[in-house]
C-alpha cells in the first residue's frame with residue numbers, strides 16, 4: 406500500500422505543528438499549510454530534520470483559490486489523503502460594538518468557511534482512502550469556546566460553535582462511507598495565540614500542544630468501528 410498522507414493547516418506553529426510532528430512520527434507523508442511563508446518554511450525545515458517527508462504550501466485560508474492550490478499541490482505530490490487536519494484559526498477579541506467588519510469576516514472565513522471548502526475539495530480523496538482502508542479521518546480544531554459562548558470573543562466563539570455543528574453534520578453525512586470527523590475543543594493551550602492571556606494564566610499552567618497531538622494520535626489508531634465526535638480538553642479546576 407502507498408504511504409499514508411496527511412494535510413495539516415495552520416501547521417507553522419502551536420497545535421498544528423505539534424500534530425504535524427506527531428503524524429510524521431507515525432509515518433505519514435505531510436502537506437503543511439499556513440499563511441506566512443517564512444514561518445511555514447522554518448517549521449517545514451524542522452519537520453524534515455526529523456526525517457519526515459514534507460510539502461509546504463503557503464496559503465491564506467481566507468482565499469478560495471489558495472485553498473484549491475493547497476489541495477491541488479497535495480494531490481499532485483501524493484495522490485491520496487488519509488488524514489485532514491483543519492486547524493488554521495484566528496481570534497480577535499472585542500466588545501460587540503467595536504468589531505470591525507474586516508475582523509468579523511476574517512474569523513468567519515479562516516475558522517469556518519475554510520473548513521467547508523477543504524471538505525469539498527478533498528472529499529473524493531477521503532472517499533478513496535476510506536474505500537481502501539475502511540477509514541479516513543478529518544480533525545477540525547474548534548475550541549472550548551465552541552461549546553460555551555464567550556463574551557469579548559463572541560465572533561470567535563460563534564465560528565467555533567459552527568465548527569462543532571459542521572463536524573456533527575459531516576459525521577451524519579460521511580461516516581457511513583468511512584470518513585470520520587472529530588472536533589477538538591481545547592481550553593487555553595500554550596501557543597502564540599494565547600500570549601495575550603499569559604499575564605493571567607501562566608504558560609506552564611496551560612494545556613500543551615503535545616496534549617492535543619496525543620488526542621489526535623489516539624484517533625488515528627482507532628478501529629473503523631469507532632467515531633469520536635469531539636474531544637474537550639479542560640484545565641484542572643477551571644470553571645466552564
Ligand SMILES: NC(=O)c1ccc[n+]([C@@H]2O[C@H](COP(=O)([O-])OP(=O)(O)OC[C@H]3O[C@@H](n4cnc5c(N)ncnc54)[C@H](OP(=O)(O)O)[C@@H]3O)[C@@H](O)[C@H]2O)c1
Nearest residue numbers: 415417418419420439440441465466494548593594596598
Ligand atoms: N491556543 C489556544 O488556547 C487554543 C484553544 C482552542 C482552540 N485553538 C485553536 O487552535 C488552532 C491553532 O491555534 P494555535 O493555538 O496553535 O495558534 P498559533 O500558534 O497562532 O497557530 C495558528 C496557525 O494558523 C495559521 N493561520 C492563521 N491565520 C491564517 C490564515 N488566514 N491563513 C492560513 N493560515 C492561517 C497560522 O499561520 P500564520 O502564523 O502564518 O498566520 C498558524 O500556523 C486555531 O484554530 C485556534 O483557534 C487554540
